[in-house]
Amino acid sequence: MKYVWLLVFSTIVPFEWRATDAARILAIFPTPLKSHQIVFRAFVEELLRNGHQLTVMTPNPIETCNPNITQIDWSIAYKVIEQDSDVARATQEQWSSLRVAEQVLFVVQLFTETQLSHPAVQALIENRQSNHFDAVIVEYFQMTPFYAFAELFNAPLIGITSIDTVAMAHAAVGNVANVVAHPEVHLKFSVARNFYHRLVAFLNMLFVDFYLIPREFEKYDQLIEYHFGSNMTKSKQLMNRVDFLMVNTEPALGFIRPIVPQSIQLGCLHIKPPQPLGGELQQYLDNSRHGVIYFSLGSFIRTASLTKKNTELFVSVFKSLKYNVLWKCDSEIDLDGAPNVRLMSWLPQQDVLGKFYFCYN
Secondary structure (H helix, E strand, C coil): CHHHHHHHHHHHCCCCCCHHHCCEEEEECCCCCHHHHHHHHHHHHHHHHCCCEEEEEECCCCCCCCCCEEEEECCCHHHHHHHHCCHHHHHHCCCCHHHHHHHHHHHHHHHHHHHHCCHHHHHHHHCHHHCCCCEEEEECCCCHHHHHHHHHCCCCEEEEECCCCCHHHHHHHCCCCCCCCCCCCCCCCCCCCCHHHHHHHHHHHHHHHHHHHHHHHHHHHHHHHHHHCCCCCCHHHHHCCCCEEEECCCHHHCCCCCCCCCEEECCCCCCCCCCCCCHHHHHHHHCCCCCEEEEECCCCCCHHHCCHHHHHHHHHHHHCCCCEEEEECCCCCCCCCCCCEEEECCCCHHHHHCCCCCCCC
């Protein structure tokens, strides 16, 4: 556990780091969503700054010349979610929370299998005797095949998340996991305000704990046995193997729950002071006489999946406003002659929002 506390302390509290204390770390961040990976990137950059040696599995490799990092490129996972995951469709067709949960777990299983099959990952597993890690840091939801690396290398398992994690992960480390007080992240409400919400949260827990997760863990156990061997621990036990949990939430923003010493809330780890935008984008903001509305559906919802009706509704509303509208949009849209709407495929969101006094996302 020595390295667990040293890693956490050195990442959060700046101090003079000795090279003799540097650790060899295996970091595994599977989720192929750029907004989530930004959090993990900030964590990795701080570990590198403190002199640790990293092997990182990620769909978004960092551009760096630092000799202390070896990266395994999992960007192929983006193709999996593009083909099999469509949040916009689920929302517009009003899928139930349970159907959404099933679909999410199905997609996670697909990209997990793709990532484990990566040649560099297979080489790491096959050469387990010649590799040593002082700690394994894993994105900690329910993707148990990745937790098997901690057992493979007999290293402490540190969980980290880019958002609040699921109740099962909180319970594994000893945190309070009351689904009424803290509804699961896939539900349509974040606070159980009435009896109906409390009932839905409770029934969801029964469905997840006694049907969905056992079924998914059975599939994950097959992946673990196939890639790591038949003598590995099963998913249910791997889920509880975590030694320390870091959750990227901020209590002041509403993520309040009792937590044990083995768990900390990072509090917007990835937020940095806004940088100058420069160029055409800065000029666009400066020349917007009435101000700018920044509109983004996030990286998980594809604009191309919006129905024509909803797209036209957005354009119609934006067109009627006196403000300029900066729309982060991943596809071409008929703006119907709206002169105040500007489409951009990607924007430095923190830097853009740092220019506004009021903003809506």
